[in-house]
Amino acid sequence: MSYLAVGVSPGNVPVYNSTNLKVNDRRLRVAELVLRCLICGLGVVAAALVGTDTQVKEIFTVQKKAKFTDMKALVFLVVANGIVSAYSLVQVVRCVVSMVRGNVLFSKPIAWIIFSGDQVMAYVCVAAVGAATQSAVLAKLGQPELQWMKICNMYDKFCNQVGEGIASALLVSLSTVLLSCVSAFNLFRLYGGNKNKTTVASRW
Amino acid sequence: MSYLAVGVSPGNVPVYNSTNLKVNDRRLRVAELVLRCLICGLGVVAAALVGTDTQVKEIFTVQKKAKFTDMKALVFLVVANGIVSAYSLVQVVRCVVSMVRGNVLFSKPIAWIIFSGDQVMAYVCVAAVGAATQSAVLAKLGQPELQWMKICNMYDKFCNQVGEGIASALLVSLSTVLLSCVSAFNLFRLYGGNKNKTTVASRW
Helix, strand or coil, X not given: CCHHHCCCCHHHCCHHHHHHHHHHHHHHHHHHHHHHHHHHHHHHHHHHHHHCXXXXXXXXXXXXXXXXXXXXXXXXXXHHHHHHHHHHHHHHHHHHHHHHHCCCCXXXXXHHHHHHXXXXXXXXXXXXXXXXXXXXXHHHXXXXXXXXXXXXXXXXXXXXXXXXXXXXHHHHHHHHHHHHHHHHHHHHHHHHHHHHHHHCCCCC | CCHHHCCCCHHHCCHHHHHHHHHHHHHHHHHHHHHHHHHHHHHHHHHHHHHCCEEEEEECCEEEEEEHHHCHHHHHHHHHHHHHHHHHHHHHHHHHHHHHHCCCCCCHHHHXXXXXXXXXXXXXXXXXXXXXXXXXXXXXXXXXXXXXXXXXXXXXXXXXXXXXXXXXXXXHHHHHHHHHHHHHHHHHHHHHHHHHHHHCCCCC
């Protein structure tokens, strides 16, 4: 038991504060569930849009086919969004079970696992979107100084679908970033024992 | 004043716990300072390595020059590392001043500002490294399906220096990720009031 609880018993905790905290906790858990569902759905959409994207063009009787595996960054994007969707599905189940049971997350090891998972997912998603966006810009505008020609004037339908996939992946990234803040809050508030030092240390 | 402090005065806080917390706090602040100095130094190195990188090649009496502005991802990398270095320098000054004065961060608005800044820097750095790595892979290996030829066999010195810059930027990214965890800890432990709910809510 933390020394924080010295002199504090349920009896002398004001009721309105406890209720407020419960309401805030519930809101936070609903927000977490909504974000995880959003990530799961949009991640599948992003992976499907990019992963199923192909276009065939005939140039002087030669058939040329554009597919997402032509660009390593798009493969990375599809894999990253597939992984984050599967991870989010598992987390959605955990959230629903804990909400149904009325459990509150007070276990540091579990909070650490969720925090670490969410952090990894957020950074992987952001890196994947960064790399894919760079590829998309190259495909759209080319890089004449390096003799890399733009290809979107030839594969217009392919490029549009990749663009939609990247937009969806961007929303996934923003949601994972928000979620990593929520799980950081859920973890680090468990280390709130330093609050008492306001009595012995100077304030900012 | 939080209801957490009800019944808790410096007099009934065990001394060993308070000392332990102080030691841990000092270690954390030293780690934060070291990380910020590392980010500042390595960020400057990364920006300088990529930003000053040029190579001139003569091909059939025609002089061709490779420079970092030929790739948008490298420009993004230089700008991102420049910004994160300047930001870290400001934060290093803040850390040193607060350590000299012996202040402890207990102000939520300031903790929120630092947390937000660190989060933005971490994600910008990771996105920049993702995009630059994608460009580097293209330059090294090319993308024959799209008729994008590799250029590193021609501009070998240029590519090596960019590689060193990206390696340095990767270290900056990892440090900003660690630092964003530290500032999340510094912020969210201030919201540790829910701990008392162990007495009324079930544990995981």
